[in-house]
Amino acid sequence: MTSSGTAVISPAPVMSNVPDPSEPPQTRASGHRAPRILIIANQKGGVGKTTTAINLATALAAIGRRVLVIDLDPQGNASTGLGIPPSGRARGTYDLLIGEAGIAETIVRTAIPGLDVVPSTVDLAGAELDLIDMERREYRLREALQAAMPDYDFILVDCPPSLNLLTLNGLVAAQAVLVPLQCEFFALEGLTHLLKTIERVRHKLNPTLDLQGVVLTMADARNNLTNMVAADVRQFLGEKVYQTVIPRNVRVSEAPSHGKPVLLYDFRCAGSQAYIRLAREVLVREREEEHVA
Ligand SMILES: Nc1ncnc2c1ncn2[C@@H]1O[C@H](COP(=O)(O)OP(=O)(O)OP(=O)(O)O)[C@@H](O)[C@H]1O
Ligand SMILES: [Mg+2]
8 A cells, every 4th residue: 555545545434324225315505515526537447437427327327316527538438338429419518628618508408317427629739739828727627517517416437548638627626536447458547646636635635535436347257367456456545445346247338339328228237236236335435425525
């Protein structure tokens, strides 16, 4: 454990008392609850960030939470995977970052009740260049969300596979980071690098940024490497690693080509069931966070 890694990690949560999914979302005394903003980040490509964003969002929506996904990746995989074709994306994250549209003008409804998305449009690929001369360029997403805080319980931000200015905007806007980690060689090195970045962001730009947790993805229990890496990561981060492990599952990889989260494509498959368990764990940690606050 590096000293920077330690500082990011708050006390381990108790993993009992999983909430009843039928329970309605809690509201603050005012009746208006500010959304919790979680960023799904890992600078490594293809580790399951988008799959986790889409399916965690769907699982949370399925148990009554109002969820907004922000597609902060020019690849636009979260938008496509939520069934929004490029022709259905008039405005999106780019317009939000540049200040050409407010959040309400960029939100697109999905087929899933309670789940909306701010899609990625082709312009997002050039956003970094456009942002570079702007004032407070790391705070653009945060300020766009605060200017008109929409009526959601959760905002999940899907990131590109890079620690660039787009991801930085996500880290500055978020309250906590959820890291999907594929059980493969070098996974811990990449994780250490990410934890250092989170620590730096915390120090300089977003003092309250926390680590929600690390989820092991695309795991194959018959593979020794999977089991070795999983054991190492658990030893390194303790209970910050969710109990839920997302298995490698062909239904999960098929679902995006149908423009559907796997939870809609095949609710019973092992991948869907794992994402439901992950949503429960996320809610438990969020509830504990609320009690601490
Ligand atoms: N549990 C799983 N089982 C099988 N395939 C999976 C699983 N999770 C993700 N995949 C597949 O692996 C590929 C990469 O996943 P995904 O796009 O979610 O990763 P990513 O981290 O968002 O990638 P990028 O860094 O390019 O944004 C996709 O083809 C996806 O369908
Ligand atoms: Mg992705």
